[in-house]
Amino acid sequence: MPEGELVQISPIAQSMSRARHDLPGGSDSDELPILHVDMDAFYVEVERNRDPSLNRRPVIVGGSGRRGVVASASYEARVSGVHAAMPTAQARRLCPTAVVVTSDFSGYIEASSAIAEVFESITPHVEPIALDEAFLDVSGAHRLFGTSREIAWLLRDAVREAVGLDCSVGVASNKTLAKLASVAAKPTVRSTGPEPGLGVRVVGVAEQLDFLWAHRVEALWGVGPVTLRRLNEIDAFTVGDLADKSVEQLVAAVGAAHGAHLAALAQGIDDRPVHPGGIPRSVSHEETFETDLDDPDLIRGETVRLADAVASRLRANGLSGQTVTVKIRHPDFAMQTRAHTLPEPFQTGRTLAHVAHRLVGTLDTSGGIRLLGVGVSNLSETASAESVAGVGLRGENLAESPEPCQLAFDLGLPPDGESGPGGDAHHGPTGDSELDRKLAEALDAIRGRFGRAVIAHGSAALRDGVPGERRWGR
Structure with a gap:
């Protein structure tokens, strides 16, 4: 650090530094650099913050329809055997009194961003794993905040203060042990009901093998x-x-x-470092349908809709990708995937929809499909894009915008066997054209001003909802 340079400490970090005191937990943990922080029943608790009437009741977040899937269950519901990834219909049978909540991701993303700010106020070495969990390397934070054990407890207090949610923290010498420690710190489910967890579990070097084994x-x-x-x-x-x-x-x-x-x-050996931020490995969306889709036009429309959603997320995060992957699940649950890598990075819905449509066309959908997924990997950073959500056109006040009407337009997918401009006959375009990019910019501006649901691509507009709202099935 250059001589005389001032270190800027956030208000959160200042309050946490002042709050150092004797805290429960194991022995001194100065030499334990890794924390794993995992939110407790994250989706459920965000919904409870929105609707306090859900407190102390069994709650299931996920799809509510015949093919819905549980994304998260409250600890009260877990007493009955409900768990994530279980069909919602089965969960309802196990816990008939449960309240099923379906929601979009806006509240979860907002809470996750606030939680990330707390983490980054302590250390820049934060590796997000999902919306509700992350690894932190706090080896450089001890001078200001104390031992890793103290930092863990202070983080819990700061997260609770910031978003009103509880988290469990594992403290250990490496990622594997810290992850297992955070699980050990979580609330437990007994036949008599949920019981509070430790909150923080410190695994010292002397005990780590006994703990692990x-x-x-x-x-x-x-x-x-x-x-x-x-x-x-x-x-x-x-x-x-x-x-x-x-x-x-x-x-x-x-x-x-x-x-x-x-x-x-x-043997307790895990040398993986904490990778701050970084580029995600992939961006994808998938949907489980209420009834099997066997109509080629509907499958085409869903492919376009999912491609549009994935491309929007790429642009919102300043990313481009080169590899397109599609996935289908047949009525008998058999899975098929196809992938194709383009010679140039892309980030528009038109390019992605072309390639995804071609790939889906190589799969046998004649017997119907129950699930369809579209993803992009091999990602790289591009020039920053304005966020799709909540960004007004030239900064205009969104509240003063007129009531929108729904619009639809065609991506112009060519008939099977033909290619679009600048593409090949088998996989479509090889990258984004200038027209593609201008179309994407217009889409982002319109949706930023009037909302995501106001405009859709052609046949994709025939189905209600947008990807994200239906990610757990209907």
């Missing part, structure tokens, strides 16, 4: 159903069992790279 192997990142089955076949049920296996045994069971990785994790 007591976990089931499926608690480790990267151990999915297939890996779990293969590990169980060699009698590895806990991380302690895993630690007793040789690297050769693990490699034979799950492959060279994965086996070596799991062998290291089982």
Whole structure:
């Protein structure tokens, strides 16, 4: 730091620094650099902030229709066995008194942004994992805020002050241990009802192997159903069992790279650093439909609608992508995907819709599809774009805007077998044209002024709602 330069400390950080005091938790944790912060029942608690009548009642956030999926469940609902990713219909049977709430993401994003500000007031080394969780490297924050244990408790207080939500914090020497520690700090569900959690769990170096080895192997990142089955076949049920296996045994069971990785994790070795911010790996949207779609025009319209939503998010975050991926799930739950990489980065709905439509056309949809997804990966930063949400045209007051009417226009997707301008016959365009970019700018300006639902692409306007509102099924 240049001599004489002043360090700017945010009001949040100042108040947290003043609040240092004796706090519950383990022993001194100065040398434990990694925190994992995970919000407790995030979607549910945001909804309760919106509607206090939901407090202390079993609540399910997700799709409410026949094919809806649970995104989050309150701890009161979890007592009945409800959990995320469960079909909503099943959750209703398990907990008939539950209130099912469907919502768009605006409130969640707003709360997540406020939480991120709290994190960044403590350290610039914040790695978001999702809207409701992040890793923090606080090794440079001890002088101002105290031990990592103290920082963890102060963070909980600051998050509660900022957004009125609770979080659980794990403190440890690396990411794997911090993640497991945050789970151990969470509220628990008993047959008699939910019980408060520790709030903060510190895993000191001296206890970290005992703590780690007591976990089931499926608690480790990267151990999915297939890996779990293969590990169980060699009698590895806990991380302690895993630690007793040789690297050769693990490699034979799950492959060279994965086996070596799991062998290291089982010994508490995880050298992954906290990557501040950074570019996400992908941007995607998918929808589960109330009834199977088998009409080519409806499938085409949904493809366009999803492509438009993904492209809008790319532009809002100043990103471009090169690889397009589509995914469908058949009525029998079989999944198919296709991907294509363009020679140039793109960020417009027209380009994405062209390529996604071509890719969907290579899949067998004759028997109907229950789910469709469109995603973009291989991302890079581009010139910043104004946010799609809430940005007025030339700064005009949105409240004074006239009542909008719904508009629709055609993306101009060519008939199957033909290509658009500057494209190839199989995958469509190879990048964004100047016309594409101007169209996207106009879309963002109109939606920024009148709202996202006011304008849609051609056949996509035939279906109600926008991606994000229906992400958990209807």
